Amino acid sequence: AQKITQTQPGMFVQEKEAVTLDCTYDTSDQSYGLFWYKQPSSGEMIFLIYQGSYDEQNATEGRYSLNFQKARKSANLVISASQLGDSAMYFCAMRVTGGGNKLTFGTGTQLKVEL
């Protein structure tokens, strides 16, 4: 079975600063994918970034980057130049090859961006 752990229930960051949201995972599968989603108060889960277990480079998408450390089984999300609109819940999720196409989610981190 696979597991995602997000140990930061809440985080604060000042506007224009960078913030790192932590995610560790546990799986015995060698082939897997890691995702980050953003969930505003409206409820919709918005896809941010993806990292495959065999990808050698860390994924980047605009202001989002994924700090992937395979040996430590961590997949931290880094948001650069935070904006007020970044305030939301952030979920880390995993999909493993042997698990079909289902996603396993962590419990999330509530991020608040302050002026």
Place this chain on the structure above:
Amino acid sequence: DAGVTQSPTHLIKTRGQQVTLRCSPKSGHDTVSWYQQALGQGPQFIFQYYEEEERQRGNFPDRFSGHQFPNYSSELNVNALLLGDSALYLCASSLANWGDTQYFGPGTRLTVL
């Protein structure tokens, strides 16, 4: 490009009733997955439909059932509602191949009284 849509937005039911939630996938997608998100938790996988068949199922009782139509839209049915079924129900669509990203709809918030 239309994204994933879900209906209704909100729903209030009483214990023992039955409910049907609907989902239309993103244009071009053929696979639909359903997730339950209880308050303060991450989403939990219910099941996934492809080619009108249930392809994979999570740890949910048989009270939860689904259907996929030829146009790839999907329904989630829950029978004999319990108070614990109160949650946000999220639909996600993707392509059938394993490597594809799932895109989520806005969800249906179900309250069971």
